[in-house]
Amino acid sequence: MQTSGKVTTTKLLQMKSAGEKIAMLTAYDYPAAVLLDQTGIDIILVGDSLGMVVLGYENTLPVTIKEMIHHTRAVKRGTARALVVADMPFLSYEVEVSQAVLNAGRLIKEGGAEAVKVEGGSEIIETVSAMIRAKIPVMGHIGLTPQSIHQLGGYKVQGRDMTAAKKLRADAFALLAAGAFALVIECVPWPLAREITQDIGIPTIGIGAGPHCDGQVLVLHDLLGLYDRIRPKFVRQYVNLSPLISDGIKQYISDVRESRFPGLEESYE
Ligand code: KIV
Numbered sequence: 001m002q003t004s005g006k007v008t009t010t011k012l013l014q015m016k017s018a019g020e021k022i023a024m025l026t027a028y029d030y031p032a033a034v035l036l037d038q039t040g041i042d043i044i045l046v047g048d049s050l051g052m053v054v055l056g057y058e059n060t061l062p063v064t065i066k067e068m069i070h071h072t073r074a075v076k077r078g079t080a081r082a083l084v085v086a087d088m089p090f091l092s093y094e095v096e097v098s099q100a101v102l103n104a105g106r107l108i109k110e111g112g113a114e115a116v117k118v119e120g121g122s123e124i125i126e127t128v129s130a131m132i133r134a135k136i137p138v139m140g141h142i143g144l145t146p147q148s149i150h151q152l153g154g155y156k157v158q159g160r161d162m163t164a165a166k167k168l169r170a171d172a173f174a175l176l177a178a179g180a181f182a183l184v185i186e187c188v189p190w191p192l193a194r195e196i197t198q199d200i201g202i203p204t205i206g207i208g209a210g211p212h213c214d215g216q217v218l219v220l221h222d223l224l225g226l227y228d229r230i231r232p233k234f235v236r237q238y239v240n241l242s243p244l245i246s247d248g249i250k251q252y253i254s255d256v257r258e259s260r261f262p263g264l265e266e267s268y269e
Contacts, residue, residue: 007042007083009115009137009181015042015214016203022215024205025223028054028071032220033078041082043205045117045217046072048087048147052229053221060146063089065103072111085139086113090147093118093127100127104136117184119145121171125178132179140175142168143209144187155232157208159188172196172204184217185209187234208234 005011015022024043027033028050036044050071051063065088072086086107093100107113115137118124128138143158152158159168169192172183182203185193190210197204197213206213218235221227225240255261 006081009083012042012083012182012203022203022205024215024217026050026217026220027075027078028220030074030078033075036220037079037082042215043217044075044079044082044084046075046084046086046111046113047117047219048089049219049221050087051089053219053227059149061090061149063087065089065092065106068092069106069111072107072113076112083115084113085115085117086111087117093124094120097127097130101130101134101136104131104138105134108136115139115181117141119147121167122174125174128175128178128180138178138180139182139184139205140172140180141184141186142171142175143185146186155187155230157187157189159192165189165192168192169196172200176200176202185213187232208232 012022022042023040024045025036025041026045026047026049027036028046033044046068048060048063048068050067051057051060054071055063055067057063068086068089072084076084088100088104088107092103104116107116116131117139118128119141121140121142128140131138144152144155146155149155159165168188172185175183180202182205183196183200184205184207185196186206187208190212193204193206193209194212203214205215205217207217219227222231222235223238225237225242228242252261
């Protein structure tokens with residue numbers, strides 16, 4: 001496990017070349033960022049999954065740039081080593097290139113992010129190039145792109161047929177040509193993710209894309225058992241915190257009701 005040495009976009013490239021796997025997780029607040037950073041995570045993504053697992057929206061679409069900045073600032077305050085990447089929320093980068101650059105710049109300047117992530121392929125290449133010209137590192141996100149949920153018709157595996165697979169591959173290489181430093185590949189058949197990973201010169205970070213990507217990412221609340229509204233096949237729940245938290249809270253309620261809390265040891269003379 002790597003625990004020292006600031007993670008940068010250059011270091012991620014070196015890790016790919018050395019065949020060293022990259023571990024990425026989401027975080028949305030200070031305590032989670034401190035825990036992730038101290039345990040040696042390489043990349044912390046302030047994902048727009050924030051909308052679902054923290055703010056309780058049905059999907060990621062309602063998340064605003066203001067909310068992303070607010071949570072990115074909290075994460076940044078708790079992070080010393082990991083690279084902090086912030087998601088660009090729905091409609092903050094699709095309408096106007098100049099507005100997209102300004103919004104990405106706000107995540108860097110006000111939020112303290114070190115890079116931004118955008119969903120899409122060839123249709124956003126001009127925007128990605130403009131962000132990179134403005135010195136903003138960009139991580140791409142292809143495959144299942146949750147901001148396109150209504151167009152895709154649900155959370156489904158992408159790139160299954162030949163035409164869709166070709167388009168995904170073309171999107172990956174268009175993002176590479178535009179200057180993206182890494183690529184999230186979500187919910188695609190593992191042979192396709194493996195092929196892109198082998199052929200492309202930037203790190204691929206998989207989620208539901210099989211074991212051959214250069215790195216993996218999960219939503220923290222899925223890994224910890226803190227979100228049960230949607231449970232994709234690709235999630236591995238490493239610990240189930242919900243019942244532990246419920247037990248602690250129930251004990252507290254009962255201690256208050258039965259006058260067992262506070263005791264004198266928790267009181268002042
Ligand atoms: O918003 C998010 O958490 C993400 C990851 C699932 C890659 O985009």
